Amino acid sequence: MSERRYDPTHDEWVTFATHRQDRTYKPATADCPLCPTHPGGPATEIPRAHFEIAVFDNRFPSLSPTPPTPDVAGTDLVPVEPAYGHCEVVVFTDDHEATLASVGERRVRLLVDAWAHRFRALAADPRIGYVLPFENKGEAVGVTLHHPHGQIYAYPDVPPRPAREQRAARHHRDRTGRCVFCDVVAQEQGGPRVVVEGTHFLAGVPPWARFPYEVDVWARDHVGTMPELDTAARDDLARVLARVLAGYDEYFGFRTSYLLGVHSAPVNVPDDERGLGHLHLEICPPHRGGGKLKYLAGSETFGGAFLTDVAPEVAGPRLRDAAERATVPA
Ligand SMILES: [Zn+2]
Ligand SMILES: [Zn+2]
Numbered sequence: 001m002s003e004r005r006y007d008p009t010h011d012e013w014v015t016f017a018t019h020r021q022d023r024t025y026k027p028a029t030a031d032c033p034l035c036p037t038h039p040g041g042p043a044t045e046i047p048r049a050h051f052e053i054a055v056f057d058n059r060f061p062s063l064s065p066t067p068p069t070p071d072v073a074g075t076d077l078v079p080v081e082p083a084y085g086h087c088e089v090v091v092f093t094d095d096h097e098a099t100l101a102s103v104g105e106r107r108v109r110l111l112v113d114a115w116a117h118r119f120r121a122l123a124a125d126p127r128i129g130y131v132l133p134f135e136n137k138g139e140a141v142g143v144t145l146h147h148p149h150g151q152i153y154a155y156p157d158v159p160p161r162p163a164r165e166q167r168a169a170r171h172h173r174d175r176t177g178r179c180v181f182c183d184v185v186a187q188e189q190g191g192p193r194v195v196v197e198g199t200h201f202l203a204g205v206p207p208w209a210r211f212p213y214e215v216d217v218w219a220r221d222h223v224g225t226m227p228e229l230d231t232a233a234r235d236d237l238a239r240v241l242a243r244v245l246a247g248y249d250e251y252f253g254f255r256t257s258y259l260l261g262v263h264s265a266p267v268n269v270p271d272d273e274r275g276l277g278h279l280h281l282e283i284c285p286p287h288r289g290g291g292k293l294k295y296l297a298g299s300e301t302f303g304g305a306f307l308t309d310v311a312p313e314v315a316g317p318r319l320r321d322a323a324e325r326a327t328v329p330a
Helices: 018-023 107-123 160-176 180-188 231-252 298-303 313-323
Strands: 002-007 012-019 055-056 080-082 086-091 130-137 149-155 193-195 201-204 215-219 256-262 278-283 288-289
Touching: 012 018, 012 313, 055 215, 107 130, 107 149, 107 231, 160 180, 180 201, 193 231, 193 313, 201 231, 215 231, 231 278, 256 298
Parallel strands: none
Antiparallel strands: 002 012, 002 080, 055 086, 086 149, 130 149, 130 256, 193 201, 201 215, 215 278, 256 278
16 A cells, blocks of 8 residues: 545645555665675675665655555545655665765765755656655664665655745745845854854754754755755765764764755745755754653654753754764765
């Protein structure tokens, strides 16, 4: 069963992908489907002995360009539609034991190109409304495959959180005439919450951080999507991102789990709507320090109201010091 159902009580779509229950769950290293195919060994997803970055269609997609007919008929109240879209897997390295924090700046730079390339390709489908690259990393956030990889989802509409950003950006522009993210960059640069200050990107703990050690990476210029970044901006994004991730491991003293998402302008929407988008990454580790984890509990789940127990002005300098100390492989 694979379908989208509309929740009229919250004005949002929920995707059902029950076949995903059968997907590969924490395989032994020897059975890793994302490792290279070793000569004479069993075939993996990647039919090469070595690779740098590999991108392919997810074999257990939530959204598909050829979705099955929904199992149930929709009603006026609760419409049901095929789960149209695209789900791709992006493997960061052929080294099973590496992480995005350890692969080095050059590889992260290649990843930025891969993200930009896939963004452009997926956005070319006129039925797509939003492209979301993300990485779920580590046991603490429930990953099923340990091999370093991310995913890219292309949705048929703008999902709730980016849609909310668009509304907030419109409200701010109506009020001030400016982009809210550009204003955030102007306010945060040089301040106590900055973690890594690049020439084209600024990384900092946002003043409103929902996770104690959340870091957002904002484009300094008003740019909506990765394909629009020139070479210098891509170089800088790779440098800033690699240092932020290395800084996490340095600060916590272990391989940090996190959720990382890339927010861009919506695609296949009117120019006015697209113009509100401002490229930024959000990185949310569940760690609170001292081995404790933050869970989404009652207030977050039912109130949509996050409670954070570390001040961003405290988290910022901690992460900045660690990022400065960290060794980032070339
Ligand atoms: Zn592997
Ligand atoms: Zn902007």
